[in-house]
Amino acid sequence: MPASDADREPTTPGMPPGSTSETLEANWRRTVDHSTRWPVIAFVSSSVFWLLIGSVLAIVASLKFNMPDWLVQQGWLTFGRIRPAHLNTVIYGWISMAGVGVGTWLWARLLKTRLRGRWMMMTSVALWNVGMLLGTIGILIGHSRAIEWVEMPYYAFAFIVPAMLLVVASFLLTLQQRRVKHLFISVWYLGASMLWGPFLVVAVLLPIYSGVPEATANWWYAHNILGLWITPAGLAAAYYFIPKVIGRPVYSYHLSYLGFWTLALFYNWAGVHHLVGGPAPQWVVTVSIVFSVMMIVPVVVVAVNHHMTVVGHFKKLKYSPTLRFVVFGAMSYTAVSLQGSLQSLRSWQEVTHFTHYTIAHSHLGVYAFASMIMFGAMYYIMPRVTNWEWDSPRLISIHFWTTGLGVGAYFTALTIGGVIQGLQMLDPSIDFLTIVDDTKPWLVVRSVAGSLMTIGHFVFAYLLYRIIAKSGERRDGPVYFHPAPAGLFGSSAGDGSSRQAPSMDADSEETQDSPGL
């Protein structure tokens, strides 16, 4: 392992040589965090920009179900263009760029070295944003490819694929200069996703598919961009922040290995269950169902591991924004994955396939799991890269409750509405327009719930603006929902502070199961 001392921060002025290890500890953290500063700020703020665009598109699309004659005069406002524009902005703009931003910070911290190739990251964020802009406009002006999850035209991906590869290059350069022997589990997930993400996108863009085989490739891709690109970033963050904020190591390191390898081996086979009952070869669908069910293994492993880490410390959820968002996300991961395994079964799909139920499921995954974890991670990271604290615990609380309750109502309404819709479709004596009529109340709840979530996004964007612009009073210490009792969070735990007080958890590489940094 290359262990050059080149990037060791020189001793702080005023400190005698051979200062305490705690000070050194704080120093290298500051150096490492500082090195990720602009890439992280750029990726995080871009991601939140696309979240806002995606949310507005979502509300327009949802309201169109309630008012089908609203905004129909122009083609670019039609539902069939707004909806894919929503999906692509939130998947490739919001959650992907958020994952890269959060992942970049984790990567440097967990490898205990400065981020290398920062110009690549800054070029990447520029290319990525150009690609998103072209892609979103492209869909709206009628260039959608209408292949679900890859609707953006080729000319958008011509920017996004190089942007992804630049991130990979920067990650690899940083990995080469790592100053740790042991790779924490989050590094495994992030590193693997850096291979899987570009592989998936390039593979699905190959001009070699048509007809039914294109559909199997399509769903192999769409499910994997969730499972192998978005999920690993979410799990990497959960594995880091839960132990970090609570101040105790991950319950079992062996379980985390098991969880990683079973996810790596099983998840990528699961996607074609989306074609159950369709014209695809039966064996492909059956293979996917089998592996979907096998996904229970990694999910239960991760759930047990996280639960055992948190157990006894649930009261900390009352105070720490990071912990509350991340634990909400981790619990949703368990829920969405177990639901996914069960609903891949043919008997279940016979009812729920082709209904709003599926939309509820996808939002449980991308939103209640991945997005909530990203919010939580950003609450921890941003004070460290900006050297400023969050402005208002009250606004953070509004952000949590609007998004948490919003996605809860969204999921509940569309799940119930979808199951009713599915059962009615199985009964040929029920007229189709009656079925449509019966979904309408649930679609109204969806618009309300989506508006709630969107309010939360605008609140978060405002908070993000405030912290990047360093507005308001300088605060001492981290922002908690309520004043935390003294000693609740150990000196090294909790949401910490941008002031980077020297910490006591000498992060020994020997304690393998502690993210410790």
Add this chain to the structure above:
Amino acid sequence: MTRSLLIFLGAFAAISMSFTALALLPGLQLSTIEPTPGTDDYTFEEQRGREIYIRDGCLYCHTQQVRPDGFGADIQRGWGSRGSFPGDYVYDETHQLGTMRTGPDLHDIASRQPSRDWHLAHLYQPRSVSPGSVMPAYPYMFEVKSRSNVLPSDVTVPISPEYAPPEGKVVVAKEEALYLYDYLMTLRLEPLEENRDG
């Protein structure tokens, strides 16, 4: 170094295998498939219509896959006389199987509803022929003209009084709407003589 290499190779092997099996093999398996009877390559107009179907995202509410007898109630609903086969899609450069049935399946729409007047009125204002529908209207595919300006080549669309334009005006279909109709009329499932495994 060995460990990161191991993770890399393991991750790469995993995704390569599933890519080969799920994305490439079905293509090989189905490469020699014959079109089912009644499945023909698209004409210029039909292909244009298909591009409009893709452009305006019809697949977000309509599937093009009839589930076989015994799975779901598609056939009992009259959405097709048989389940869909891979041979029905051999000329589809971009698959439009779809995953959502906010509206009904369209794979056999040409048998179920061949009327051009109905389809054009439905596109102009879905609720004029399907009360309670949540389908968007597509007025931009039509032109509202004074009756006196209608050319002999224009296709006028009869609209029910509630949604009809003011007195003296008529709804004329633009090319887009006509192409889209032409494409919809290619969506027909001919019954097959022999029963094959779906």
